[in-house]
Amino acid sequence: MADNLQLNLPKRPRIGECLWCDRSDWKNILQQFALPDEDKIALAHFAEKGYLLIKNGIPRDIADAAISEYEALIEKNAILRDLSTKDGRLPNVHKYTTTGKQVFTRASEALRFQDILFGYRSSVYTSLYFKYGTQQSIHRDVPVFRTQPENFYFGVWYGLEDATVENGALRAIPGGHRVSSVDQFALAARHTNDADSIHPSQSPMWTIYQTAVAEQCKSQGLEEISIEMEKGDVLIWHPLLPHGGGKIISEGQTRQSIVYHVVPEGCPVYQMDVFFNRTKQDVPDLATWKYDLFEDRLFAAR
Numbered sequence: 001m002a003d004n005l006q007l008n009l010p011k012r013p014r015i016g017e018c019l020w021c022d023r024s025d026w027k028n029i030l031q032q033f034a035l036p037d038e039d040k041i042a043l044a045h046f047a048e049k050g051y052l053l054i055k056n057g058i059p060r061d062i063a064d065a066a067i068s069e070y071e072a073l074i075e076k077n078a079i080l081r082d083l084s085t086k087d088g089r090l091p092n093v094h095k096y097t098t099t100g101k102q103v104f105t106r107a108s109e110a111l112r113f114q115d116i117l118f119g120y121r122s123s124v125y126t127s128l129y130f131k132y133g134t135q136q137s138i139h140r141d142v143p144v145f146r147t148q149p150e151n152f153y154f155g156v157w158y159g160l161e162d163a164t165v166e167n168g169a170l171r172a173i174p175g176g177h178r179v180s181s182v183d184q185f186a187l188a189a190r191h192t193n194d195a196d197s198i199h200p201s202q203s204p205m206w207t208i209y210q211t212a213v214a215e216q217c218k219s220q221g222l223e224e225i226s227i228e229m230e231k232g233d234v235l236i237w238h239p240l241l242p243h244g245g246g247k248i249i250s251e252g253q254t255r256q257s258i259v260y261h262v263v264p265e266g267c268p269v270y271q272m273d274v275f276f277n278r279t280k281q282d283v284p285d286l287a288t289w290k291y292d293l294f295e296d297r298l299f300a301a302r
């Protein structure tokens, strides 16, 4: 890996921009892309449902090597072993293993779609390695991945093994990213008289917001589904898509996966202290962190 790079990235989304697929004229924009029909169908699915599934996106040898390298890492590193056992996840696996970066850089079809959906080159902000299904309740990621401009973030999930309802496949509410009736500032005003004291990563506002989103989705007749995936498949989700991890029915069965939280190169990420505070919306649109370059892709240095 190269030395940390401090970059000034002129090609990045600027205040006032939004994802093209969130614009009211997205169908016209999509028609103008010089892409085969099957790509346009996949992109239209993302715009309407909030996610895009890429079959066989990871080379099989990389998926196998990612599991072996993770196992070898936690075998020899007691601190990381403790961390991943206690939290059920290893944060920023890309920092510790080569395959933890290659799952991202070698899945070329997934990268191509991320770049098209952003309209900019995708880069890694954080990653998580999961050995088991997370059983996380349905949520939107956006309160802790509040980019500037807004919504230039995707969760990109890579299956290292099959994920089925037995071992805790992902769940999602298709179309839930379009539910716009939850006003996070009004919610914050109702639950605190001091928005400036909202903590970036630990706040009761998280659950309050996610509960309101789930209620709104339900009242609009949207339903939760299970997204079963095969080893090597990749799923890209919209920043506002409600999603989570299914219940593990076969106890002890693994569901190995890596999720990358991605943003355009140079795009900064803020957390709940910004997301819920109306007076902090004017934050800078250039990331202040350094990057590592690996196989032509940028990873935020941690």
Ligand SMILES: O=C(O)CCC(=O)C(=O)O
Pocket: 128, 130, 133, 134, 135, 136, 141, 155, 170, 243, 244, 245, 246, 257, 259
């Ligand atoms: O893998 C899962 O079960 C959910 C992961 C997730 O929600 C996330 O990384 O944002």
Ligand SMILES: [Fe+2]
Pocket: 139, 140, 141, 155, 243
């Ligand atoms: Fe999530």
